[in-house]
Amino acid sequence: xxxxxxxxxxxxxxxxxxxxxxxxxxxxxxxxxxxxxxxxxxxxxxxxxxxxxxxxxxxxxxxxxxxxxxxxxxxxxxxxxxxxxxxxxxxxxxxxxxxxxxxxxxxxxxxxxxxxxxxxxxxxxxxxxxxxxxxxxxxxxxxxxxxxxxxxxxxxxxxxxxxxxxxxxxxxxxxxxxxxxxxxxxxxxxxxxxxxxxxxxxxxxxxxxxxxxxxxxxxxxxxxxxxxxxxxxxxxxxxxxxxxxxxxxxxxx
Numbered sequence: 707x708x709x710x711x712x713x714x715x716x717x718x719x720x721x722x723x724x725x726x727x728x729x730x731x732x733x734x735x736x737x738x739x740x741x742x743x744x745x746x747x748x749x750x751x752x753x754x755x756x757x758x759x760x761x762x763x764x765x766x767x768x769x770x771x772x773x774x775x776x777x778x779x780x781x782x783x784x785x786x787x788x789x790x791x792x793x794x795x796x797x798x799x800x801x802x803x804x805x806x807x808x809x810x811x812x813x814x815x816x817x818x819x820x821x822x823x824x825x826x827x828x829x830x831x832x833x834x835x836x837x838x839x840x841x842x843x844x845x846x847x848x849x850x851x852x853x854x855x856x857x858x859x860x861x862x863x864x865x866x867x868x869x870x871x872x873x874x875x876x877x878x879x880x881x882x883x884x885x886x887x888x889x890x891x892x893x894x895x896x897x898x899x900x901x902x903x904x905x906x907x908x909x910x911x912x913x914x915x916x917x918x919x920x921x922x923x924x925x926x927x928x929x930x931x932x933x934x935x936x937x938x939x940x941x942x943x944x945x946x947x948x949x950x951x952x953x954x955x956x957x958x959x
Contacts, residue, residue, distance in 0.1 A: 718744040727751055757944070759937045760929035770794050773934070773949050779803050779812065783879070787926070787954075794934055795923040796945075804879025804891070807924055807936060810945045811958045817888055817911070818880040825890040825905050826877045832858055832903075833872055833894070843905075845912040861918055870897025878902070887914065893921050 718740040720729045729747050733740040749756040770789035777785045783800020785807065798804040801822065802812040824843060831839045837855045841848065848854075866872065878891040887908045894901050900921035908914040926934035926947055934947040946957040 716740040720744050720748060725752075757937070760927050760935045760944075763928050763930060765928040767792070769928075769949070772951075773947075773954050777803075777954065779806070788923075790923075794926040794928070796926050796936065797923045799876050799878060799893075801879040805881065806956055806958070807945050808879075808881055808938065810936075810956075814880065815882045815888065817907075818890075820911075821880045821888045821890045821905075821907055822877045824907075825880075825892050825903075826875070828905065829875050829892045829894065829903055833862065833875070835859065840913075840916075843907075843913045865894070865896060865901055869899040869901065872896055883907075885909075 715732065715734045717732045718730070721727070729744050729751070731740040731743045731747065733743060746756060748754075767789065770792070773794060774787050774789045777787070779785065779800070779802040781800060781802045783798065783803035785803040786797045786799070788795050788797075796807055798807040801814055801818055805814050806812050824839075828839045828843060831837070835855075837851060837858055840858070841851050841854060844854075862872070873895045875895070876893045878893050880888050880890040883889040883906050885908070887906055889904060889906045892903045892905075894903065902919055902921050904917040904919070905913050906915040924936050926936055926945070929935045932949045934949070936945040938944060948955055948957060
């Protein structure tokens, strides 16, 4: 497999010579990059488990309006639902809400509180031009500090030019990474939009990968007269939200 890209697009190529299969995907959206899509397509082609999106059913604007609102979970995290052009969009802020929206369960792996706090310290420093905490988390043998400072300054300058002045940050939460580590998402809010920084901590709790992408809400697809579901085409779980009158509750394992 091979992939590459630049700001705004990603291309991924995978060839299985012995099986006579070639997969090539390009993408220009942050919700599902070509690299992620190739993994899903590969599962389908080679008969591995995969999930299809739920069948969409029609709902009234009144139903969407009744469900919209801010829901607080036991740990104080928030699940924000809003009606937007006939769709129900969801945003999570905080660990349990983030886990629920991404996996369908509020349970989280060990170490998430520490990862959330370390990511917060990193980003709070980055927005004022201090790369020290990030360099420390990268550990010995990491990239040159001057190069990291240059790249991070370039990233923030670009965001300010597109989105306006920086306003605040929220640690969205942490999930288990595919290799067994932890992946933490931090949302940065600007005058005209939002973006995310993503940090992947390995089993030794050092950052092994970092990324940046635009922030996007998650659509909850109406799958029944009283049910909405999230769907992650990358293979993650899905949240089931049941609605009875003006009451909404999630079904978890």
